[in-house]
Amino acid sequence: MTVLINGKLISQQVIDETAKEVSTFVEDFGLAPGLAVVLVGEDPASQVYVRNKVKRAEEVGIRSLEYKLPATSSQEALDDLIQTLNADSTVHGILVQLPLPDHLNEEAVLLAIDPAKDVDGFHPLNVGALACGDASLVPCTPMGCMIMLAHVHPDLSGKQAVVIGRSNIVGKPMAALLLQANCTVTVVHSRTKNIESICSQADIVVAAIGRPEMVKASWIKPGATVIDVGINAIERDGKRKLVGDVDFADVEPVASAITPVPGGVGPMTIACLMKNTLQAAKNQVLKP
Numbered sequence: 001m002t003v004l005i006n007g008k009l010i011s012q013q014v015i016d017e018t019a020k021e022v023s024t025f026v027e028d029f030g031l032a033p034g035l036a037v038v039l040v041g042e043d044p045a046s047q048v049y050v051r052n053k054v055k056r057a058e059e060v061g062i063r064s065l066e067y068k069l070p071a072t073s074s075q076e077a078l079d080d081l082i083q084t085l086n087a088d089s090t091v092h093g094i095l096v097q098l099p100l101p102d103h104l105n106e107e108a109v110l111l112a113i114d115p116a117k118d119v120d121g122f123h124p125l126n127v128g129a130l131a132c133g134d135a136s137l138v139p140c141t142p143m144g145c146m147i148m149l150a151h152v153h154p155d156l157s158g159k160q161a162v163v164i165g166r167s168n169i170v171g172k173p174m175a176a177l178l179l180q181a182n183c184t185v186t187v188v189h190s191r192t193k194n195i196e197s198i199c200s201q202a203d204i205v206v207a208a209i210g211r212p213e214m215v216k217a218s219w220i221k222p223g224a225t226v227i228d229v230g231i232n233a234i235e236r237d238g239k240r241k242l243v244g245d246v247d248f249a250d251v252e253p254v255a256s257a258i259t260p261v262p263g264g265v266g267p268m269t270i271a272c273l274m275k276n277t278l279q280a281a282k283n284q285v286l287k288p
């Protein structure tokens with residue numbers, strides 16, 4: 001029987017633990033951790049995520065602030081907002097929802113965020129710290145994947161892990177975390193030759209490609225663990241549906257454990273954002 005790794009349930013555990021720690025933080029320091037979420041434009045999918053973040057923040061006792069800028073905002077307007085949030089001692093975490101509209105420079109925005117408040121872990125300083133194995137703020141999605149993996153593999157040491165995708169947001173930090181956990185890590189991507197044969201040797205496959213249902217049973221070694229990072233909205237039988245980067249119906253019978261979509265990595269990402277906001281608040285209050 002294949003184990004279904006339940007992201008809804010595990011994320012609730014992370015939320016509950018974080019809520020407890022937040023109430024201790026409030027008792028100790030007399031203020032709640034604060035998270036600022038910046039959304040530029042009206043992307044409907046992003047609006048759903050932002051709403052979920054606000055809801056979860058409320059649940060754990062984090063004060064969340066939503067900043068909505070028009071899609072036509074200038075780089076200067078966004079930079080000004082970030083500088084204001086950097087200077088605000090009641091804001092401990094800043095998240096700028098990606099992707100930004102094309103006319104804005106994403107790299108410049110990520111550089112502008114105070115690394116101590118960078119709850120996404122995307123600032124070059126935090127990226128470097130992760131590469132060195134001493135990060136305090138780890139990107140939320142890969143962190144969520146590691147927590148789910150720990151539920152089926154208490155010891156990852158010596159496992160063959162293949163990460164499909166090399167984005168700065170998921171693929172690269174995911175590979176760094178697996179390496180830190182003593183896996184043998186291979187990253188495959190759009191230019192890789194023989195992706196299928198490389199994947200089919202893996203004990204652990206993390207799919208973060210952004211292509212609906214690309215990973216098939218023939219890519220998966222029988223008994224492997226499959227983490228599906230993809231969240232793709234597709235239309236099937238005239239209905240809108242969320243599917244992952246893994247063809248779940250095909251792969252599930254072959255895997256020993258697999259994450260579903262929805263209810264897998266998505267809720268873990270949000271729970272880890274709450275964890276990071278608390279972490280950032282602790283870091284700032286303890287060494288301002």
Ligand SMILES: Nc1nc(=O)c2c([nH]1)NC[C@@H]1CN(c3ccc(C(=O)N[C@@H](CCC(=O)O)C(=O)O)cc3)C=[N+]21
Pocket residue numbers: 046048049052095096097098099120140141231242261262263264265266267269270
């Ligand atoms: N700076 C930045 N950081 C991010 O972490 C970030 C971002 N930008 N831009 C967009 C992506 C996407 N993302 C999701 C998080 C949770 C769900 C989620 O909770 N999904 C639920 C249900 C979603 C639904 O039902 O529509 C699930 O998979 O079960 C989805 C997507 C964070 N992102």
